Amino acid sequence: MAEAGKGSRHRPVNKEAFEAGWDRIFGGVSSPCVDVCELDYSAKLCRGCHRTLDEVAAWGYANDDEKKRILNNVQERRKHVEKNKS
Numbered sequence: 001m002a003e004a005g006k007g008s009r010h011r012p013v014n015k016e017a018f019e020a021g022w023d024r025i026f027g028g029v030s031s032p033c034v035d036v037c038e039l040d041y042s043a044k045l046c047r048g049c050h051r052t053l054d055e056v057a058a059w060g061y062a063n064d065d066e067k068k069r070i071l072n073n074v075q076e077r078r079k080h081v082e083k084n085k086s
Contacts, residue, residue, distance in 0.1 A: 049074065
């Protein structure tokens with residue numbers, strides 16, 4: 001458990017409890033976002049993460065199963081993009 005700094009009015013933080021709470025609230029599945037938010041209008045996809053606008057909007061509300069489904073879609077799109085680059 002981390003200690004609060006000298007003169008701090010904050011309670012010590014239990015890192016394991018914090019991370020468990022974070023995963024419970026936000027889910028344990030990491031976002032595919034790569035901070036390159038640029039829309040490909042013809043494909044209607046983000047050029048950075050290869051998600052549709054609907055998938056980007058749904059991410060914050062999706063449960064882990066839905067996020068995994070989105071990640072599977074992203075993986076297939078990336079394969080398609082890589083295949084068509086050559």
